[in-house]
Amino acid sequence: MSAAVLEEHGAAGVVGTRMLRREDPALLSGEARFVHDLVVPGALHMAVVRSPYAHARITSVDVSAALGMPGVVAALTGADLAAEWASAMPCAWPVTADMQSPKHLPVAVDEACYTGDAVAVVLAGSQAEAQDAAAAVAVGYEELPAAVDLEDAARDDALAHVDAPSNRAYTWELVPDPDAVRRAFDEAAVTVKERYRQQRLIPAAMEPRGVCVVPQPFGGEFVVYSSTQIPHILRTMLGLTTGVPEDRIRVIAPSVGGGFGSKLDVYAEELLCLALARRLRRPVRWSEERSEAAQATIHGRGQVQEIELAADADGRVQAVRVHLLADMGAYLQLVTPGVPILGAFLYHGTYDVPAYSFTCTGVFTNKTPTDAYRGAGRPEATYAIERAMDALARKLGMDPAELRRRNYIGADRFPYSSVAGLVFDSGDYEAALDKALELVGYDALRHEQAQRRSDGATKLLGVGLSSYVEMCGLAPSRVLASLHYVAGGWETATVRMLPTGKVQVVTGATPHGQGHVTSWSMIVADKLGVLPDDVEVLHSDTGLSPLGLDTYGSRSLSVGGTAIALAADRLVDKARLLAAHRLEAAPEDLELSDGQFVVRGSPSTSIGIGTLAFEAFTAHDLPEGMEPNLEASATYDPTNFTFPFGTHVAVVEVDTETGRVDLVRYVGVDDCGNQINPLIVDGQVHGGIAQGVAQALYEEASYDERGNLLTTTLADYLVPAASELPSFTLGRTVTPSPSNPLGVKGVGEAGTIASTPAVVNAVVDALSHLGVEDLEMPVTPERVWRSIGASAPVQGGAR
Amino acid sequence: MRVTVTVNGTTETHDVETRMLLVHYLREVRGLTGTNIGCDTTSCGACTVLLDGESVKSCTLLAVQADGGEITTIEGMAAPDGTLHPIQQAFHEHHGLQCGFCTPGMVMAVASLLKEHPDPTEAEVREGLEGNLCRCTGYHNIVQAVLAAAHSGELVP
Numbered sequence A: 001m002s003a004a005v006l007e008e009h010g011a012a013g014v015v016g017t018r019m020l021r022r023e024d025p026a027l028l029s030g031e032a033r034f035v036h037d038l039v040v041p042g043a044l045h046m047a048v049v050r051s052p053y054a055h056a057r058i059t060s061v062d063v064s065a066a067l068g069m070p071g072v073v074a075a076l077t078g079a080d081l082a083a084e085w086a087s088a089m090p091c092a093w094p095v096t097a098d099m100q101s102p103k104h105l106p107v108a109v110d111e112a113c114y115t116g117d118a119v120a121v122v123l124a125g126s127q128a129e130a131q132d133a134a135a136a137v138a139v140g141y142e143e144l145p146a147a148v149d150l151e152d153a154a155r156d157d158a159l160a161h162v163d164a165p166s167n168r169a170y171t172w173e174l175v176p177d178p179d180a181v182r183r184a185f186d187e188a189a190v191t192v193k194e195r196y197r198q199q200r201l202i203p204a205a206m207e208p209r210g211v212c213v214v215p216q217p218f219g220g221e222f223v224v225y226s227s228t229q230i231p232h233i234l235r236t237m238l239g240l241t242t243g244v245p246e247d248r249i250r251v252i253a254p255s256v257g258g259g260f261g262s263k264l265d266v267y268a269e270e271l272l273c274l275a276l277a278r279r280l281r282r283p284v285r286w287s288e289e290r291s292e293a294a295q296a297t298i299h300g301r302g303q304v305q306e307i308e309l310a311a312d313a314d315g316r317v318q319a320v321r322v323h324l325l326a327d328m329g330a331y332l333q334l335v336t337p338g339v340p341i342l343g344a345f346l347y348h349g350t351y352d353v354p355a356y357s358f359t360c361t362g363v364f365t366n367k368t369p370t371d372a373y374r375g376a377g378r379p380e381a382t383y384a385i386e387r388a389m390d391a392l393a394r395k396l397g398m399d400p401a402e403l404r405r406r407n408y409i410g411a412d413r414f415p416y417s418s419v420a421g422l423v424f425d426s427g428d429y430e431a432a433l434d435k436a437l438e439l440v441g442y443d444a445l446r447h448e449q450a451q452r453r454s455d456g457a458t459k460l461l462g463v464g465l466s467s468y469v470e471m472c473g474l475a476p477s478r479v480l481a482s483l484h485y486v487a488g489g490w491e492t493a494t495v496r497m498l499p500t501g502k503v504q505v506v507t508g509a510t511p512h513g514q515g516h517v518t519s520w521s522m523i524v525a526d527k528l529g530v531l532p533d534d535v536e537v538l539h540s541d542t543g544l545s546p547l548g549l550d551t552y553g554s555r556s557l558s559v560g561g562t563a564i565a566l567a568a569d570r571l572v573d574k575a576r577l578l579a580a581h582r583l584e585a586a587p588e589d590l591e592l593s594d595g596q597f598v599v600r601g602s603p604s605t606s607i608g609i610g611t612l613a614f615e616a617f618t619a620h621d622l623p624e625g626m627e628p629n630l631e632a633s634a635t636y637d638p639t640n641f642t643f644p645f646g647t648h649v650a651v652v653e654v655d656t657e658t659g660r661v662d663l664v665r666y667v668g669v670d671d672c673g674n675q676i677n678p679l680i681v682d683g684q685v686h687g688g689i690a691q692g693v694a695q696a697l698y699e700e701a702s703y704d705e706r707g708n709l710l711t712t713t714l715a716d717y718l719v720p721a722a723s724e725l726p727s728f729t730l731g732r733t734v735t736p737s738p739s740n741p742l743g744v745k746g747v748g749e750a751g752t753i754a755s756t757p758a759v760v761n762a763v764v765d766a767l768s769h770l771g772v773e774d775l776e777m778p779v780t781p782e783r784v785w786r787s788i789g790a791s792a793p794v795q796g797g798a799r
Numbered sequence B: 001m002r003v004t005v006t007v008n009g010t011t012e013t014h015d016v017e018t019r020m021l022l023v024h025y026l027r028e029v030r031g032l033t034g035t036n037i038g039c040d041t042t043s044c045g046a047c048t049v050l051l052d053g054e055s056v057k058s059c060t061l062l063a064v065q066a067d068g069g070e071i072t073t074i075e076g077m078a079a080p081d082g083t084l085h086p087i088q089q090a091f092h093e094h095h096g097l098q099c100g101f102c103t104p105g106m107v108m109a110v111a112s113l114l115k116e117h118p119d120p121t122e123a124e125v126r127e128g129l130e131g132n133l134c135r136c137t138g139y140h141n142i143v144q145a146v147l148a149a150a151h152s153g154e155l156v157p
């Protein structure tokens, strides 16, 4: 296939084509191996005993009955394991100097702080034996008052940790000019003040997590197989937390069945399997069950947002003021406190706003820890501003598309220095809006909407817009330093040619469904003039790719892909010197075309890059001082974020008799800069849209007042099926990013960021003439139905 | 208990515990790990296989219930020479998979769906795949793949 594509496109290359994925055959045939598929003789299976209480003192843990059960090799309490830890579970993002972070051990010792908090582990010969024995561990609990509701917790109604002074983790502010904000609100012709609830979400990657640690008995290393997005970060963190020297840990992420941020973490079970494999000198494995995943894997979102806009009489927004409460859950996981901060710079959205104020308080509750979930902070920001813009449009009696148009940062303003301190790299927001409105047939929809209203139809039409801009390509290391993140944001790559002309790429980016192998081989194929199929990509194994910062924040292409492109360029530079030597020409007179170095003006004098690879390998005749082999590395630290953007439009039908919402059409126009493979870009956008729609309409991790999670299975937690979603119409504009040499921006999170507000805006739009101004997510039929009953029709409305 | 099951054309007899689920039998006894487990409430469809030509969620059946039966798993779909089955090929061509975890179950569910509805509408495809969850693709390209497979003329009815 790729050969055919190359033939078709010739020297134009494969970049930019819809090349089919090289990953597919192994995944389609059942040949791919996920952690749970690994056959490891002699492995012990770990089961985790988890607290059934949201908050309780652990008064006793008795493992004696469990120890007597068939197949059981060990049963250990938090106290038994305390000596295994060189340090507590890591949080890599202390966002403020005074941030509170309660000590978090893989197995709790005296206090369980959420339902699902580990209190003991059992190891047995099979998973069933381990689970049976785990049920026989007798734990004494003394239930404590639980901090469940976020706003109650913020008032310290109950403390999430008995010894903590309060539930406040931190307060973080970004208020560049308080006077300007005050002035803008004083002088505003119109203001809106909105309050939104970002419900908690369960990421629900289809593959639950799994860990398997295989020790090498004769002084070798510990091989840690984990279903993770971050093998490199994990290796470092495992070294720091268990005291196993980092160089003795090899982390391998085999096929990983989706992550969406939930596998961008360092989890208790990873530390436990390693520590227990060390302690027992046996392989130890753990496979997460779905109902366990609902509690033991991080949740996303969980915020209460207050957003105020001040606008002049023409609807030009002069100030945005935001107050957030962010639910940390019981502990700070790897980047928990930083998630709201990733959104902190974007609450003015795509609009040119002169005054800005953002404050966020992170609050502990007795619930599963939250952390990065697809979009991480940016969906929340986009939701708030895009919902508030619609509220402002209603207040002004202005069409929401027109209001947006009036406020966009103009295409002539880039690079644009934002009031929040970012430099937006490039953009043309109005072009994306225009394209989206055209694709959806906006005017006709408005006409039909009015018609249905005046006909008194029970199926009302709603149209919802959302324009977004995100900061991606995490991240310039210096910026991360200023935000107190403890690591950098670079990525590294090596490209080498083997003697037969085949190519190996080593990357620190770690795929879990994004098709990196395909995209990376396309980039390198074009650089070197080889076939994509001849490019092998080595990844996700710290033994093969020792350094890297992994995959999250739509960074893989703009940072990792750039490192690969730079390394390939360096390899070509070296090959050019060798070619010049062989052809007895000046290097600058050589052109590389379709894998051949040709002397300009003398097309018959040429040498292929594959031949050069062999000659560099034999090293029989290299220019003076040249090292053997064709190999080059590059580490790229971006100088700026990238800023993908777009406009999405959702069209819904709302049944006023039942409250049922049908998403009947969906248009997404995205600009992610240059595209390496539009097929993969489409797929990322589709999946992102579905996840954002899921937040708008279906999903919520709900807790009862005592802190019990009510949605522990996929029967209760409503991940949408094919029957609940429409097909999507996608469009694209292309505004290359000046932030990196590929001109790319990233697209992994765009759909999720854009779709949630578009859908909720559409439902509110359908009902606005009845006086409905807001609906809490998920927008269930019941909520819709009640809102219709509760609202007074707008004066002069159509009914 | 002894069970004799034909999987992808190969018949074997094994002693299994009566409580063993079919999915565990396939993965652990027969070593066919292509069939995945995504939930514990029969909600996700990752474990879908064909039993005597009908799609079943192999986490809802015991191995002993498949005694004497004929099962096709994802490993049995491609031709022995590696040529993908038309449904697999359609998933490939339409980018109907990303992480690929739901894919084996999805492909098997599609095989059964297209047997019952050789010429389905988009709505029928969406309804027919209701029992199979995918978190990556938003289903758009899966639906395209199914429609393309149906119209490829390469499916043996």
Ligand code: FES
Pocket (backbone or CB within 6 Å): B036, B037, B038, B039, B040, B041, B042, B043, B044, B045, B046, B047, B048, B057, B058, B059, B060
């Ligand atoms: S494993 Fe989820 S339905 Fe069988």
Ligand code: FES
Pocket (backbone or CB within 6 Å): A206, A257, A258, A513, B096, B097, B098, B099, B100, B101, B102, B103, B133, B134, B135, B136, B137
């Ligand atoms: S492709 Fe990842 S769950 Fe479907």
